Each structure stands twice: as structure tokens, then as C-alpha cells.
Amino acid sequence: MTAIDQLWPWYVAGPLIALVMLSLVYLGKSFGLSQNLQTMCSLGGAARWSDYFKIDRSTRWWNLIFALGILAGATLAGELIGMPDALDLAPSTVESLESRGISATDGMMPEQIFGSPLVRSSESSYTFGNIMKSPLSLLFLIGGGMLIGFGTRYAGGCTSGHAIMGLSNLQWPSLLAVIGFFIGGLLVTHLVLPSLLPHLSGIAQ
Amino acid sequence: MRISLYFLLGLLFGVVLLQSQVVSWYRIYEMFRFESFHMYGVIGSAVLVGAFGLQIMKRSQLRDADGEKIDLPDKNPSIPRYLIGGIIFGLGWGLVGACPGPIFALIGAGYSSLLLVLLGALGGTLIYGITRKRLPH
Numbered sequence: 001m002t003a004i005d006q007l008w009p010w011y012v013a014g015p016l017i018a019l020v021m022l023s024l025v026y027l028g029k030s031f032g033l034s035q036n037l038q039t040m041c042s043l044g045g046a047a048r049w050s051d052y053f054k055i056d057r058s059t060r061w062w063n064l065i066f067a068l069g070i071l072a073g074a075t076l077a078g079e080l081i082g083m084p085d086a087l088d089l090a091p092s093t094v095e096s097l098e099s100r101g102i103s104a105t106d107g108m109m110p111e112q113i114f115g116s117p118l119v120r121s122s123e124s125s126y127t128f129g130n131i132m133k134s135p136l137s138l139l140f141l142i143g144g145g146m147l148i149g150f151g152t153r154y155a156g157g158c159t160s161g162h163a164i165m166g167l168s169n170l171q172w173p174s175l176l177a178v179i180g181f182f183i184g185g186l187l188v189t190h191l192v193l194p195s196l197l198p199h200l201s202g203i204a205q
Numbered sequence: 206m207r208i209s210l211y212f213l214l215g216l217l218f219g220v221v222l223l224q225s226q227v228v229s230w231y232r233i234y235e236m237f238r239f240e241s242f243h244m245y246g247v248i249g250s251a252v253l254v255g256a257f258g259l260q261i262m263k264r265s266q267l268r269d270a271d272g273e274k275i276d277l278p279d280k281n282p283s284i285p286r287y288l289i290g291g292i293i294f295g296l297g298w299g300l301v302g303a304c305p306g307p308i309f310a311l312i313g314a315g316y317s318s319l320l321l322v323l324l325g326a327l328g329g330t331l332i333y334g335i336t337r338k339r340l341p342h
Contacts, residue, residue, distance in 0.1 A: 010246025013225030017247070018254035020218045025262065027210065028269040030277065033305035037330040044327070052334035062211045067309045069215020074313035076216065077223040083314065087231050090240035097234070108229045109302075109316055117315030128317040141318055144301030145308075145325020146332070151294025152305060153333040154340065155287050156280070158294065159304040162287075163248055166280065168255030173280040173287045180291020182237075185299035187292075189237035192300070 007088065021165055029062060032161025034152035036060075036067050078119065083107050100194065101201030112201045113137065136199055155180065207270075222310045230302030237299055285341040297329075 021031040038053065039060040046053035086105035094104040102110050108117070111126035118128075131137045152158040155177045157166060163181065166174025198204035222228045227247055236244035261267075262275055269275050280287075298304055301322050303311060308326065311319040333340075 007226055007243075008221065008224040010225070010243050011250055013221050013227065014247045014250025014252075015254045016221045017218065017251040018258060020214050020221075021251070021255050022258040022262070023214055024211075025259065025275060025277070026267075026269055027207070028271055028273060028275075029211075033309070037305060037326055038334070041327055041330050041334065046331055046334060049331070050334035050337070052337060062208065065208055065211045066215040066218075067306075069212040069217075070219035070222065070306060070309040071215075071313035072212070073216035073219020073221075074223045074228070074310035075219075075315075077220045078314045081220075081224060083223075084226070087226060087229060089231055090235055090238075093231070093235040093238060093240045096238070097231075104231065108223075108226065108231075108314065109311070110230060114230065114316055114318045118317060119315050131318050132321075137318075138321065141301065141321040142325035142328070144297045145322035145327075146329035147293055147297030148301065148304065148308075148322070149297075149326030149329025149331075150333045151290050151292070151297055151329070152326075153290075153330050154337070155290025155294055158306070159248075159298070160306050162291075164251050164255060167252045168259050169277050170256065171280045173282060176284065176287040177291040180288045180293075181295040181298060184292040184295020184297075185233070185237045186295075188296050188299035189234060193234070 007084070017164060018168070021160075021168065024066075030161070031165040032157050033063075033067060033070075034149075034158040034161060036063050037149050038153060039064060078117070083117070083119075096194075097197070100197035101203030102197050110201075113140070140196075140200060151184070218306070219310050219313060222307055223314060228303065228307035228310045228314070233298065233302035283342055289341070 024031050039057060042053040042055050042057060084107055086107065089104055097104045102112060111124055115126050115128040115131040116124035155162065157177060162174040162177040167178065225247055226232050227244060232244055235241045267275060303319065303322060308319055308323050
């Protein structure tokens with residue numbers, strides 16, 4: 001075990017994220033991933049339904065390439081550095097998950113909700129195929145995605161665009177958006193997930 | 206070529222997202238339960254270093270790589286747009302534990318179920334595009 005395959009501490013990760021953001025600004029761009037959702041819809045022909053998707057896509061390619069880099073970077077990290085078997089979570093977090101039937105030792109993501117990553121799927125019964133067979137899981141993943149897509153585009157930015165870039169640029173609208181992010185996140189974490197998780201994990205039938 | 210720089214920056218961001226575990230559903234759940242400092246430390250130090258860096262870039266009147274003046278436009282003032290849009294995104298972030306950047310990272314890490322989240326996010330974007338003229342901005 002070398003230090004590089006362990007959890008990178010916040011004081012390493014945060015400044016590196018700032019470095020990525022500052023580099024993009026130096027290249028004349030801004031940092032924000034949710035713009036890609038609009039571009040991808042536009043590429044799919046969504047301009048038929050709304051002017052919102054009539055954009056000059058030539059100004060957007062860089063961001064799709066950036067997103068592709070993120071995808072490749074995560075693949076690279078998973079393959080070369082390796083994925084953790086279990087995260088070092090707060091004991092109270094583990095307890096709250098396990099009491100609702102969610103295993104806290106599935107690596108990056110709980111398998112009962114997200115299935116297992118392709119690299120391990122041979123060992124697990126929670127594969128993508130099985131997740132797809134559960135109507136509740138399908139609704140959870142697609143519905144959650146819809147909230148993310150609608151919300152970030154309505155707010156004009158996501159965690160990268162508002163929380164990192166916007167707050168760094170001292171924009172009060174971004175602060176408002178981030179307060180909104182937390183209101184929404186706290187609501188589901190404390191009011192929805194406690195009763196939803198037992199259904200997703202299958203202990204409440 | 207410039208385009209490969211964007212790819213390399215994405216690559217770095219993807220590695221950081223995975224290795225700092227901020228893409229993890231568990232970490233988001235832990236964050237919203239205020240049971241770990243990690244996520245706050247990542248976002249907080251990114252903002253601190255970012256704000257410092259942007260201030261230096263602005264005050265030194267640094268020009269960007271193309272020799273243009275660095276001009277970061279102010280966001281349009283609005284309350285409902287940021288607050289309501291933000292809350293709706295927050296609901297999704299809290300449930301699925303992923304925001305747009307991490308969706309790409311998790312797909313790359315082999316979590317194929319995130320393709321469904323991406324599909325939903327594109328659907329949500331489409332709905333926003335169609336309904337936005339009727340929404341308060």
C-alpha cells in the first residue's frame with residue numbers, strides 16, 4: 001500500500017480542483033459541467049422542441065472533451081490506482097445505513113442501489129442487469145437524474161459551476177444556488193432516504 | 206493542441222474526483238448528515254484557493270492563453286431561479302449522490318447504472334428547455 005491508493009485528503013483534492021478551474025479560466029473558459037447536458041440535448045436534436053437548444057455548438061466542444069477526460073481519468077484511476085474495498089466512513093453513517101439494509105462496505109457506491117462496477121460484476125449479484133429489473137431502482141436512478149438535469153439547468157450551474165467557480169468568483173447568485181443545493185440535499189437525506197433506503201435495499205417488502 | 210489540454214485537465218479532475226471519493230454516494234450521504242468534514246474540506250479549500258487565484262488573475266490583469274483580457278461575467282441577478290433551481294438539483298444530488306461531473310466519472314469507473322442517471326438528467330434538461338419560459342427567472 002502506497003499513499004497514492006488511499007483516500008486523498010481534502011487539502012490535496014480541494015486545491016487540485018481549484019487548479020483545474022483556474023487553468024480553464026486561463027484558457028479563456030469557465031468551469032461548469034452541467035452545460036454539457038444542454039449541449040448533449042442539442043446534439044440529439046432537441047432544438048426541434050425548444051430554442052434553448054439552438055446553440056452554437058462550436059463553442060461547446062471543449063467542455064464535452066473535458067467531460068470525456070473526466071470519464072477517462074476515473075477509468076484510469078480505477079484501473080491503475082485501484083478502487084477502495086470499503087470507505088472509511090463515520091461510524092454513525094455506517095450505523096444509519098446498515099439499520100436500513102444498505103451495506104457500507106461496497107467500495108465507492110452501495111451495490112444494492114447502483115449495482116456493481118463492471119470490473120467486479122462477476123463476483124456480485126447486484127449487477128446492472130438486476131438493478132434494471134427493479135422498477136423502484138429504475139425510478140430512483142432516472143427520477144434522481146431528472147431532478148439533477150432540470151435543477152442544474154434552471155439554476156444555471158451545478159456543484160462545479162456554482163459551488164466552486166461561482167463562489168470563488170464571489171457571485172451572490174451562486175451562494176443562493178449553493179444554499180438551495182443544501183436545502184434540497186438535507187430534505188431528501190433526512191426526510192426521504194430514511195424511509196426509501198429500506199425499500200431500495202429490499203429489507204422492507 | 207489546445208483540445209488535448211481540455212482532455213488532460215478533465216483527466217486530472219477525474220482522477221481527483223475518484224481518489225478523494227467525492228463521487229461516492231456514501232460521502233454525499235455522510236456530508237448531508239454532517240458526520241464528516243471531508244466533503245466540506247474539499248469544497249471549502251477548492252473555493253478558498255480558487256478565490257485567491259481568481260483575485261490574483263484579475264488584479265494582475267493577467268491575459269489568458271490567447272492574450273485576451275480575462276473577463277468573468279457576473280451572474281444575472283435573480284432569486285427564484287437560483288433558489289428553486291438549486292433546491293431541485295439538491296434533491297437529486299441528495300438522492301443519487303452525484304452531480305454532473307461525478308456522473309461522468311462514475312460511468313468511467315465502471316458504474317453502468319449511472320448511464321440511467323445521465324439519461325434522466327438529459328430528460329430533465331429537455332423538460333427545462335421546453336418549460337423554461339413559464340418558469341420564474
